Amino acid sequence: MQVQSVFLFETPVEIWSRVYRTLRPRAAMPEIQVRYGKFVDAHTYARLRDGKLEVKITDVLDGAPAPILESLAYILLGKLFRKPVPALYNQRYRRYMNRREMRRSLQLLRQMRGRKYLSGAQGKNCNLERVFEDLNRRFFDGLLARPQLGWSKTRSRGILGHYDPSHNAIIISRIFDDPEAPRLGLEYVMFHEMLHLCHPPEHGYAKRRVHTKEFKEAERGFPRLKEAKLLLKKLCAKACRES
Numbered sequence: 005m006q007v008q009s010v011f012l013f014e015t016p017v018e019i020w021s022r023v024y025r026t027l028r029p030r031a032a033m034p035e036i037q038v039r040y041g042k043f044v045d046a047h048t049y050a051r052l053r054d055g056k057l058e059v060k061i062t063d064v065l066d067g068a069p070a071p072i073l074e075s076l077a078y079i080l081l082g083k084l085f086r087k088p089v090p091a092l093y094n095q096r097y098r099r100y101m102n103r104r105e106m107r108r109s110l111q112l113l114r115q116m117r118g119r120k121y122l123s124g125a126q127g128k129n130c131n132l133e134r135v136f137e138d139l140n141r142r143f144f145d146g147l148l149a150r151p152q153l154g155w156s157k158t159r160s161r162g163i164l165g166h167y168d169p170s171h172n173a174i175i176i177s178r179i180f181d182d183p184e185a186p187r188l189g190l191e192y193v194m195f196h197e198m199l200h201l202c203h204p205p206e207h208g209y210a211k212r213r214v215h216t217k218e219f220k221e222a223e224r225g226f227p228r229l230k231e232a233k234l235l236l237k238k239l240c241a242k243a244c245r246e247s
């Protein structure tokens with residue numbers, strides 16, 4: 005595709021320079037600094053300071069596809085210089101940020117960063133370290149490095165588990181910290197999140213794929229997979245997914 009080749013070799017700074025040039029064809033090109041920062045939400049800004057254009061982007065967008073970064077550049081520079089932003093860029097950015105996966109990361113980020121610390125692995129009834137190491141021995145030859153492990157703040161049924169690469173943390177829904185909770189369900193959710201440790205996402209042109217073909221294939225190595233999935237479905241009653 006034609007559009008794609010524009011982005012192929014562009015760094016974020018180059019994308020921003022190009023958009024700056026388009027919006028301000030005659031202005032001097034400032035020095036441009038693009039940084040990714042840990043924000044509680046999707047807060048992102050561009051400002052001019054001492055002739056330098058400072059851009060700070062939420063780290064949720066670190067690794068976002070180039071067309072998304074380009075759209076963001078149009079939106080923020082448009083705002084900064086009071087230039088109208090072509091609808092295409094607004095739509096593209098909004099669509100990306102509204103994807104379920106993105107909404108979920110933002111929600112979890114807020115949960116985690118809003119607090120002083122991550123809950124430890126030890127819950128009221130269950131220790132996640134033990135669950136992790138047991139699965140590690142059984143399925144990964146004990147070779148997976150253990151990330152931070154924690155329980156979610158609430159008994160979430162919407163999100164049963166999540167791997168957060170920016171904190172290298174696996175968060176498990178508190179719903180499983182219960183003697184009544186099915187152990188198979190907990191083990192499956194943990195196993196799924198552990199696969200995220202060894203199967204990095206693929207970055208395509210328009211989207212980031214977390215559950216790659218290899219990931220799904222590896223997941224089929226979990227014994228009683230069907231039973232486990234059914235269990236989770238019942239547990240959630242309504243549609244829910246692990247991420």
Ligand SMILES: [Zn+2]
Pocket residue numbers: 196197200214215246247
């Ligand atoms: Zn997943």
